[in-house]
Amino acid sequence: xxxxxxxxxxxxxxxxxxxxxxxxxxxxxxxxxxxxxxxxxxxxxxxxxxxxxxxxxxxxxxxxxxxxxxxxxxxxxxxxxxxxxxxxxxxxxxxxxxxxxxxxxxxxxxxxx
Amino acid sequence: xxxxxxxxxxxxxxxxxxxxxxxxxxxxxxxxxxxxxxxxxxxxxxxxxxxxxxxxxxxxxxxxxxxxxxxxxxxxxxxxxxxxxxxxxxxxxxxxxxxxxxxxxxxxx
Numbered sequence: 001x002x003x004x005x006x007x008x009x010x011x012x013x014x015x016x017x018x019x020x021x022x023x024x025x026x027x028x029x030x031x032x033x034x035x036x037x038x039x040x041x042x043x044x045x046x047x048x049x050x051x052x053x054x055x056x057x058x059x060x061x062x063x064x065x066x067x068x069x070x071x072x073x074x075x076x077x078x079x080x081x082x083x084x085x086x087x088x089x090x091x092x093x094x095x096x097x098x099x100x101x102x103x104x105x106x107x108x109x110x111x112x113x
Numbered sequence: 114x115x116x117x118x119x120x121x122x123x124x125x126x127x128x129x130x131x132x133x134x135x136x137x138x139x140x141x142x143x144x145x146x147x148x149x150x151x152x153x154x155x156x157x158x159x160x161x162x163x164x165x166x167x168x169x170x171x172x173x174x175x176x177x178x179x180x181x182x183x184x185x186x187x188x189x190x191x192x193x194x195x196x197x198x199x200x201x202x203x204x205x206x207x208x209x210x211x212x213x214x215x216x217x218x219x220x221x222x
Contacts, residue, residue: 033210042214050208090155101158102210
């Protein structure tokens with residue numbers, strides 16, 4: 001089946017630890033996105049990538065890092081510099097550099113204790 | 114930078130009634146997309162509007178793109194319990210796909 005896969009679904013980490021969220025797609029999409037979702041704040045863009053080996057900061061990139069070494073993979077690292085990392089993280093991809101619909105993964109709910 | 118705002122944030126609707134949610138952008142958009150997220154789920158694409166003044170219908174849902182391509186609306190007629198969820202608009206500019214805060218819809222039977 002073609003799609004976009006995020007893992008794990010739930011993740012718990014201690015404060016001060018870096019954690020990497022996985023996002024893989026087999027849709028052959030060029031564009032990939034990471035969003036953070038908090039109650040009442042919609043989807044806020046963290047990072048996006050239009051092509052392999054290139055990515056840009058979104059609206060809330062501080063405390064996060066990404067890489068795009070392969071077309072199908074766009075992992076997100078939540079660093080210890082992120083002051084409030086507990087949230088629901090959504091990865092998405094789209095063909096044609098965002099001119100078409102975005103497909104979302106199931107999301108990863110990160111809890112930092 | 115580009116900002117997409119949605120109102121209202123919450124919409125409580127009696128089953129069978131109509132309602133409208135509105136989306137406004139601070140900049141002109143190349144296109145506007147609408148998504149629905151069911152409780153506990155992830156956003157799912159509903160529709161994309163590209164042309165100025167464009168109107169599209171999906172059964173009881175009517176989507177409209179403003180003439181200036183800076184605003185959009187979603188109108189739902191005869192609301193059903195299956196319409197429960199959060200509706201997001203998303204605008205594309207400079208390859209970014211920016212989402213509004215969403216309108217969360219609850220339905221009273």
